[in-house]
Amino acid sequence: MSDDEPAENISGGDAGGGRPAAFEAAEDPATRAEAVVDALGDQYWRKAYGGQDAFECLVRTILSQNTSDKASQPAHDALMARYGPADDGADGGGDGDDLAESLADAAQDEVAETISGAGLYNMKSERIVALAERVVEEYGGADGFDAFVRREDPGTVRETLLDMDGVGPKTADCVLLFAGGRGGVFPVDTHVHRIARRMGLAPADADHEGVREALEESVPPGKCGFGHTAMIQFGREYCTAREPACLGGPEACPLYDLCDRVGIDELAGEAVDPSEAVADGSGD
Structure with a gap:
């Protein structure tokens, strides 16, 4: 983890506001994006947001x-x-x-x-x-x-x-x-942009708005908020830009089986931006 990153995403951690919410994991998720968000909820937190000034x-x-x-x-x-x-x-x-x-x-x-x-x-x-x-x-x-x-x-x-x-x-x-506490809103920061494309939840060459649209279409409204904050934490802890945990093998990443690993070359031990992988044909 970079020294510039705090240990925990304050928006999702105990000091970040929101309230714990018992969103049920779907027995049969309608989309892989929903399955990913459910897994993130198991890994980190499930919260409902709203009420900040x-x-x-x-x-x-x-x-x-x-x-x-x-x-x-x-x-x-x-x-x-x-x-x-x-x-x-x-x-x-x-x-x-x-x-x-x-x-x-x-x-x-x-x-x-x-x-x-x-x-x-x-x-x-x-x-x-x-x-x-x-x-x-x-x-x-x-x-x-x-x-x-x-x-x-x-x-x-x-x-x-x-x-x-x-x-x-x-x-x-x-x-x-x-x-506002609005359901169905999935803000996209650098971590979310990278992870959604790497996992195959959005097109590899999607911009931030493209990723947002893909996630908001495929994640139930009540799960978007904690999906956003937990995905940021996952990006800090596991799915970093240059050295994602999966380079250490399947057992190193808790979401390995849900991920397409676009731009990841496990044999070479290298990770590139998903858009670069598609551009050179390695992500096909």
């Missing part, structure tokens, strides 16, 4: 872009301590009870200083302040934005989020999942 979730996900949990979590904590509501459990340096209002009024350079440990802090601070201003202007603050995310049609929410500067598909889907 939508604007804070948006800010947290912006901070995590191109940055590990190990770096983004302290930046989030520092931001909440300086600008969060006084009753949020931190120092609550904000002027009121609304994180969006506090950040909309904040000096961008001070926000940048606060989140400097998260990487790309100048760009992220500009985006966070601009998003706060938009949320205050269009929704009256964090509470109004939270109600919009939880109650409006999911397609409308996703379209609106994608129209915001700095918000891509993964960020939008994380807000829908962790704040």
Whole structure:
């Protein structure tokens, strides 16, 4: 595991929110993707998500872009301590009870200083302040934005989020999942993108949106959330980019029998991106 990766995916671990949920493993899964998610649930956790504050979730996900949990979590904590509501459990340096209002009024350079440990802090601070201003202007603050995310049609929410500067598909889907509690949302990060294509759950040359569509079509809605968080953990622990566990033999990976191993050459002990394997014909 890279030193940049924390030991556990905080979104799925005990500190990551959500609540344990007894999703039943299917006796006869309708798809191999469902079988994989059931196996991941046995390996790690089964949780239902939702209930996080939508604007804070948006800010947290912006901070995590191109940055590990190990770096983004302290930046989030520092931001909440300086600008969060006084009753949020931190120092609550904000002027009121609304994180969006506090950040909309904040000096961008001070926000940048606060989140400097998260990487790309100048760009992220500009985006966070601009998003706060938009949320205050269009929704009256964090509470109004939270109600919009939880109650409006999911397609409308996703379209609106994608129209915001700095918000891509993964960020939008994380807000829908962790704040909105929307079923059938399977956010795709680097780990999910790699693993779904390597296992053959999505086309080897699919982009992030292609992987998302494939997984959301083949995984039951109630299992998408924990499928996302557990697949990230699986990618950190077993299915890494360059040295996946299967190179050590079938017994080294708990999901070996469910995987097509696209781009994996066990004899040579090599792993390439699945799209490269298809391009050179080795994945046929």
